[in-house]
Amino acid sequence: MTDQSATTGVTDRPSDGDVAGTAARSAERIREHLDGAVPATPCLVMDLTAVRERYAELRAALPDARICYAVKANPMPEVVAALVELGSSFDVASPGEIDLCLEQGADPAAISYGNTIKKRADIARAHAQGVRLFATDSEADLTAIAEAAPGASVFCRVLVANDGSRTPFGRKFGCTPETAVRLLGRAAELGLDACGVSFHIGSQQHDAAAWEHGIAAAHRVFRGAAEHGVRPRLVNLGGGLPAHYTDAAPPLTDYARRIEQALDREFGADRPELLVEPGRRLVGDAGVLRSEVVLVSPDSDGERRWVYLDVGRYNGLAETEGEAITYRLRTSRDGDPVGPVVLAGPTCDGDDVIYQRTRYELPLTLRAGDTVDLLSAGAYTASYASVGFNGFPPLPTRCIDGHERP
Numbered sequence: 001m002t003d004q005s006a007t008t009g010v011t012d013r014p015s016d017g018d019v020a021g022t023a024a025r026s027a028e029r030i031r032e033h034l035d036g037a038v039p040a041t042p043c044l045v046m047d048l049t050a051v052r053e054r055y056a057e058l059r060a061a062l063p064d065a066r067i068c069y070a071v072k073a074n075p076m077p078e079v080v081a082a083l084v085e086l087g088s089s090f091d092v093a094s095p096g097e098i099d100l101c102l103e104q105g106a107d108p109a110a111i112s113y114g115n116t117i118k119k120r121a122d123i124a125r126a127h128a129q130g131v132r133l134f135a136t137d138s139e140a141d142l143t144a145i146a147e148a149a150p151g152a153s154v155f156c157r158v159l160v161a162n163d164g165s166r167t168p169f170g171r172k173f174g175c176t177p178e179t180a181v182r183l184l185g186r187a188a189e190l191g192l193d194a195c196g197v198s199f200h201i202g203s204q205q206h207d208a209a210a211w212e213h214g215i216a217a218a219h220r221v222f223r224g225a226a227e228h229g230v231r232p233r234l235v236n237l238g239g240g241l242p243a244h245y246t247d248a249a250p251p252l253t254d255y256a257r258r259i260e261q262a263l264d265r266e267f268g269a270d271r272p273e274l275l276v277e278p279g280r281r282l283v284g285d286a287g288v289l290r291s292e293v294v295l296v297s298p299d300s301d302g303e304r305r306w307v308y309l310d311v312g313r314y315n316g317l318a319e320t321e322g323e324a325i326t327y328r329l330r331t332s333r334d335g336d337p338v339g340p341v342v343l344a345g346p347t348c349d350g351d352d353v354i355y356q357r358t359r360y361e362l363p364l365t366l367r368a369g370d371t372v373d374l375l376s377a378g379a380y381t382a383s384y385a386s387v388g389f390n391g392f393p394p395l396p397t398r399c400i401d402g403h404e405r406p
């Protein structure tokens with residue numbers, strides 16, 4: 001990244017209007033709140049208005065799809081409650097996330113247990129709570145579902161390429177389409193409702209065409225299953241829709257168009273039910289993480305300064321590993337002349353470096369006590385923070401709503 005404006009201020013990129021607009025308005029509302037409230041740092045502030053805007057945009061872009069918010073992206077109760085109010089469903093991965101959704105008023109029928117890795121006891125608990133939809137990708141998990149959640153609906157996750165994703169999944173989840181056909185057949189034999197196929201094309205996916213592979217794979221599974229008398233009806237499009245970091249992604253309309261085209265091409269008039277599991281898309285741009293500069297010191301190369309923040313890899317910025325996610329920054333000294341920096345976290349750990357390969361330039365006047373805001377930091381920050389590595393507590397969070405003022 002070389003564009004100086006992208007490193008030091010809020011950037012509204014015309015090519016990415018929908019994303020930039022929401023992100024910029026939300027960042028401004030949160031700045032007003034932070035400037036009045038002056039909370040201890042680091043601190044993540046979520047703007048519920050932006051979450052609602054994002055939900056409405058997605059509703060409009062994919063009007064037929066059931067939206068299941070992926071709770072892991074940001075499990076703040078206020079965020080979940082706001083989405084319950086809007087009629088959202090929820091993608092959960094654990095008993096804790098199920099309890100959270102139910103406590104915030106979600107209907108158990110609106111919960112999809114999307115983790116393919118789960119204990120039998122947790123499946124039974126979810127079933128007793130009324131959860132009826134489960135993901136699977138293995139015989140052992142399927143058997144556990146059949147025993148602990150008799151009669152439940154299951155969809156099978158297929159493994160698809162994650163090219164274009166800033167944070168790909170690797171090979172941890174999903175099976176081949178051939179295995180999915182076999183598992184759905186087995187599900188039917190076990191008395192389960194073999195309802196569909198899911199895939200995840202990798203988070204922060206910048207290639208709007210990526211869903212085409214998943215939809216084609218899902219169609220192969222539908223065809224193969226039908227040959228065995230099993231008729232799945234649901235395609236779960238997973239997550240992957242982007243937030244607004246330093247490198248702009250295509251607008252949401254591009255993703256929706258490519259998805260629609262692929263559905264038409266593969267399924268034609270036999271259109272399946274759709275489900276989508278946005279995490280980052282709904283909450284990423286709704287959050288600002290305020291941090292404080294702890295120390296500024298010159299590098300031994302004499303060219304760059306090290307800027308140490310009170311937030312780092314272990315208390316909120318896990319997604320900067322490999323510099324995969326590059327947040328836009330705003331400082332209390334924006335407008336002053338800038339120079340290159342390495343950004344690092346506060347712990348006594350050599351890996352707690354935020355950006356050293358990615359070129360960031362920050363004001364030369366920056367010093368201890370100044371603030372650095374990480375914009376569009378609402379997803380996978382607080383939820384990824386460690387319990388307290390090195391004595392640094394998990395990231396405190398708060399919400400603002402509507403016209404609330406500090």
Ligand SMILES: Cc1ncc(COP(=O)(O)O)c(C=O)c1O
Pocket residue numbers: 070072073091114115200202203204238239240241277278279280281
């Ligand atoms: C099963 C599943 N669905 C949805 C998501 C959300 O993905 P994203 O935040 O890219 O929308 C994830 C994220 O890890 C996931 O594991």
